[in-house]
Amino acid sequence: MDRIQTIEIGRKEYPMIMSLTATEQINKKFGSIEKMLEKMGNQEEMGDTFAEVLELLIRQGCEYKNVFESDLPQEENAPVVDGKYIPIEKEKILLGVERRRLGEITRKICYTAGLALKNEIAGKDTSKKNEKAT
Numbered sequence: 001m002d003r004i005q006t007i008e009i010g011r012k013e014y015p016m017i018m019s020l021t022a023t024e025q026i027n028k029k030f031g032s033i034e035k036m037l038e039k040m041g042n043q044e045e046m047g048d049t050f051a052e053v054l055e056l057l058i059r060q061g062c063e064y065k066n067v068f069e070s071d072l073p074q075e076e077n078a079p080v081v082d083g084k085y086i087p088i089e090k091e092k093i094l095l096g097v098e099r100r101r102l103g104e105i106t107r108k109i110c111y112t113a114g115l116a117l118k119n120e121i122a123g124k125d126t127s128k129k130n131e132k133a134t
Contacts, residue, residue, distance in 0.1 A: 004016065004017050004061060004064070004112075005017075005061075005108045005111055005112045006075075007054065007058070007105065007108055008077070009088055009092070009093060009096040009097060010088075010092070010096045011077060012077055012078070012079040012088070013075055013077045013078055013079075014058045014061065014062070014079055014087070014088060015058070015061030015062060015064065015065050015078075015085065016054070016057035016058050016060070016061040016108065016109075016112045017057065017060050017061045017064050017112065018057060018060070018112050018113045018114060019060045019063075019064065021060060022056050022057055022060045025056055026053070026056070029052070033113055033115065036049065036053060037110075037115075040053070040106060040109075046102070047094060048094075050093075050097070050102065050105060051090045051091075051093040051094045051097075052090060053109055054090075054093050054097075054105065054109070055087070055088070055089065055090045055093055057109065057112055058087045058088055058093075059087040061085075061087075062079070062084075062085035062086065062087040063085075065085045066084050066085050070083075
């Protein structure tokens with residue numbers, strides 16, 4: 001699946017996915033994905049918000065891998081115990097993620113959620129339509 005991202009925390013590569021369950025939980029917790037992004041930009045709430053969102057996306061990513069990809073080889077640094085992907089808890093995320101990585105994490109969350117980033121380049125059709133050949 002092209003929306004699965006991985007994020008390294010504590011030398012483990014955790015899978016993340018924005019499932020319908022994750023979308024529903026974000027909407028319940030924050031009101032919308034846009035409001036979640038606003039909280040991620042708030043200095044007072046950013047750490048807790050990032051950790052909550054990562055915990056949710058990672059939990060969903062691990063569940064997805066366990067259900068739909070259990071027959072595939074696991075990545076070398078995958079958080080696997082007894083053949084099952086194990087998600088990381090919020091407290092460990094707060095411990096394992098440095099502030100300097102918040103930009104990277106924001107990009108990964110946005111990509112996982114299927115959101116376009118403001119600084120992405122978008123093409124525009126500039127061809128002249130209905131122009132007669134000479």
